[in-house]
Amino acid sequence: MAIVAGRLALAPRPLALALLPLTLYAYLPLRWAAVNDEPMGWGRFFGWITGSQFQDALQLWAWWRDPTRYAVVGRLFVAEWTWLGLTVALLGLGWLAWHNWRWAAVLATTWAGYTFYCLNYYVPDLAVFLLPAHLIIALCIGAGLIAVSVSASQLISPSAPLLLRSPAPLLPLALFPLLLWHTAALWPSIDRSQNWALAEWGTAVLAQPLAQNGVILADSEKIAPLFYLQQAEGLRPDLAISVQPDEAAYRAQLTAALEAGRTVYLARYLPGLEGAYYLRSAGPLTEVGTAPLTSLPPTAEPRAQTVAEGIQLVGIELEPASAGVAGHTAVTFYWQAKTPLPETWHIYVRWAGGSPINPAGQHPAHNYYPTTAWKDGEIVADYHLLPHPYPPVATADIQIAFAPPFSQALAWQTVATVDLPAVPPTLPHGRPVRITAEGGAWLDEVSWPPQLRPQAGLSPPVLTAMA
Numbered sequence: 015m016a017i018v019a020g021r022l023a024l025a026p027r028p029l030a031l032a033l034l035p036l037t038l039y040a041y042l043p044l045r046w047a048a049v050n051d052e053p054m055g056w057g058r059f060f061g062w063i064t065g066s067q068f069q070d071a072l073q074l075w076a077w078w079r080d081p082t083r084y085a086v087v088g089r090l091f092v093a094e095w096t097w098l099g100l101t102v103a104l105l106g107l108g109w110l111a112w113h114n115w116r117w118a119a120v121l122a123t124t125w126a127g128y129t130f131y132c133l134n135y136y137v138p139d140l141a142v143f144l145l146p147a148h149l150i151i152a153l154c155i156g157a158g159l160i161a162v163s164v165s166a167s168q169l170i171s172p173s174a175p176l177l178l179r180s181p182a183p184l185l186p187l188a189l190f191p192l193l194l195w196h197t198a199a200l201w202p203s204i205d206r207s208q209n210w211a212l213a214e215w216g217t218a219v220l221a222q223p224l225a226q227n228g229v230i231l232a233d234s235e236k237i238a239p240l241f242y243l244q245q246a247e248g249l250r251p252d253l254a255i256s257v258q259p260d261e262a263a264y265r266a267q268l269t270a271a272l273e274a275g276r277t278v279y280l281a282r283y284l285p286g287l288e289g290a291y292y293l294r295s296a297g298p299l300t301e302v303g304t305a306p307l308t309s310l311p312p313t314a315e316p317r318a319q320t321v322a323e324g325i326q327l328v329g330i331e332l333e334p335a336s337a338g339v340a341g342h343t344a345v346t347f348y349w350q351a352k353t354p355l356p357e358t359w360h361i362y363v364r365w366a367g368g369s370p371i372n373p374a375g376q377h378p379a380h381n382y383y384p385t386t387a388w389k390d391g392e393i394v395a396d397y398h399l400l401p402h403p404y405p406p407v408a409t410a411d412i413q414i415a416f417a418p419p420f421s422q423a424l425a426w427q428t429v430a431t432v433d434l435p436a437v438p439p440t441l442p443h444g445r446p447v448r449i450t451a452e453g454g455a456w457l458d459e460v461s462w463p464p465q466l467r468p469q470a471g472l473s474p475p476v477l478t479a480m481a
Contacts, residue, residue: 039063049248067241068137070259071234076134083133090141095151103151106158125150136259138234159189211339212239215298218338220249222297225277230255230299231264233282240281261285268302278302280382288387293379295346295397298338300380306392314348321427322416324353325385328393335435339399343432345412347396349378351388359385359416361396362424365403366411375419402434409433 042062046054061067076083091100111118128147132140216239224230230253232240237257243249254271258264264284271278272291279299287293292303310316314329321327329348336344345363360375377384378396388394403410411431415424 045246049246050251067256070263071136071257072131072134073136073259074134076136077130086140087129087132087144090144091147091151094148095155099155100151102158102162103154104158105161106154106156109161110154110157121150121153212236213243214340215338216240216243217249218336219281219298220244220253221337222299224250224253224279224296224299227252227254228277228279229253229267229271230279230281231267231284232257236281272302272304283382288383292389292392293383293387294393294395295379296395297344297346297397300382301395306389307395308391308393310348310393314346317348317429319427319429321349321414321429322359324351324355325359325416326350326352327414327429330430332430332432334432336399341402342399343402343412343434345398345400345430347378347398347414347429349388349394349396351385351390351392351394354390355385355388357386357418360419360421362415362417363398363400364413364426365400366413366426366428368403370415370424371398371400375417375421406436407434408436 039059043054043059046052046058073080095103107118107122110121125147128144128150132143132147135143137143212235216236219240220243230240232255234257237255240255244251244253244255254276256267258267261284264282268278268284279296279301281299287302292306294301294303294307310329314331316329317327319327326349327347328350331346331348333344336342338344347361358377361378362370362372362375364370378394380397383394400412409431411428413426413428415426417424
């Protein structure tokens with residue numbers, strides 16, 4: 015206000031209008047009390063409106079120490095506006111500065127502030143925090159278009175009609191069809207109304223029988239659904255859910271929580287824990303324990319099947335339709351080492367007759383826990399997701415194989431038969447059926463090379479079929 019008006023104006027009416035949007039924050043203590051049955055308090059309120067739980071992601075010297083941040087933020091601007099649009103915006107800012115330098119200074123300063131913040135803020139959804147800067151660019155582009163129209167009108171004869179000599183009022187009308195066409199073309203790519211995958215995943219995670227007052231260490235993607243569902247929907251308020259800026263901070267929090275006797279779950283990869291701790295799957299999470307699991311949970315179906323030398327399947331839990339990931343079956347195996355295992359074995363999982371879900375195999379417990387780290391007699395919970403087979407079938411067998419890394423020959427064993435939910439016979443990813451061949455082979459996709467040299471012949475297409 016001081017820049018625009020030339021002085022600091024504190025008249026009651028303008029000040030009240032400026033502060034009116036802040037009343038939206040009054041919803042926070044109301045919602046908190048409704049969900050948690052306790053007052054929010056000034057400390058929590060201030061922490062929420064300042065985003066204190068994400069303060070470690072703000073590195074105030076990144077603009078100086080990390081030059082790649084300029085490329086990251088710059089790409090976001092160019093992707094939205096192109097170089098032509100940014101050039102018009104710069105022209106508009108210059109035109110505005112020529113006519114009203116105070117307004118130009120306010121816009122430029124505000125844009126620089128939001129951009130500087132994003133240069134120093136390390137989060138995956140950085141584009142969200144650039145929205146105010148994009149709005150200012152849009153205003154400057156409007157000013158640039160007016161500058162072009164005004165300059166063009168000066169070249170028109172004074173005897174021409176008024177609208178030709180002053181075309182600025184026609185700009186919104188002329189640009190509206192283009193804006194409408196662009197919006198219609200862009201809408202399918204930005205429509206998120208049906209994208210509930212992370213919310214479903216978070217709901218399924220918090221619905222598990224996790225230990226009371228446990229700690230979940232998440233990454234910057236998984237923290238969003240977990241933290242939102244806990245704070246806004248009141249799911250598992252006893253859990254401490256957090257994200258840390260680096261591996262050292264995660265290790266420090268892990269150690270502190272375990273020393274305090276709390277159970278720690280990982281929703282991200284944290285290397286180097288095998289050998290020092292007992293690791294096992296807790297659904298999609300990985301539990302870090304200070305003592306081995308020696309008995310099956312009551313939800314597991316007991317088994318006694320030798321699957322590899324020294325390894326026995328002692329239990330299994332099946333979820334034919336996973337609550338966390340649509341179109342998948344969730345299975346938790348419970349392995350037990352009867353003797354110390356001197357070599358590393360990978361676990362391979364598939365539907366009978368199909369390909370392994372992970373062709374390279376992996377360590378049990380979300381690829382965390384090599385078999386050489388297992389203790390004698392320890393039970394290791396190992397969670398896997400299998401996409402439902404296609405074409406749909408009523409029942410399917412789950413097969414597993416243990417083998418050393420890079421093994422070509424796998425000795426598959428059937429460990430469970432699953433009654434799969436009935437689903438409409440649609441192709442994966444919504445691709446249409448082009449050809450149905452005898453024997454049940456469906457042509458699924460046809461693709462050509464995306465680029466060809468000039469004058470080069472078209473190479474044969476790649477056909478992808480599903481049997």
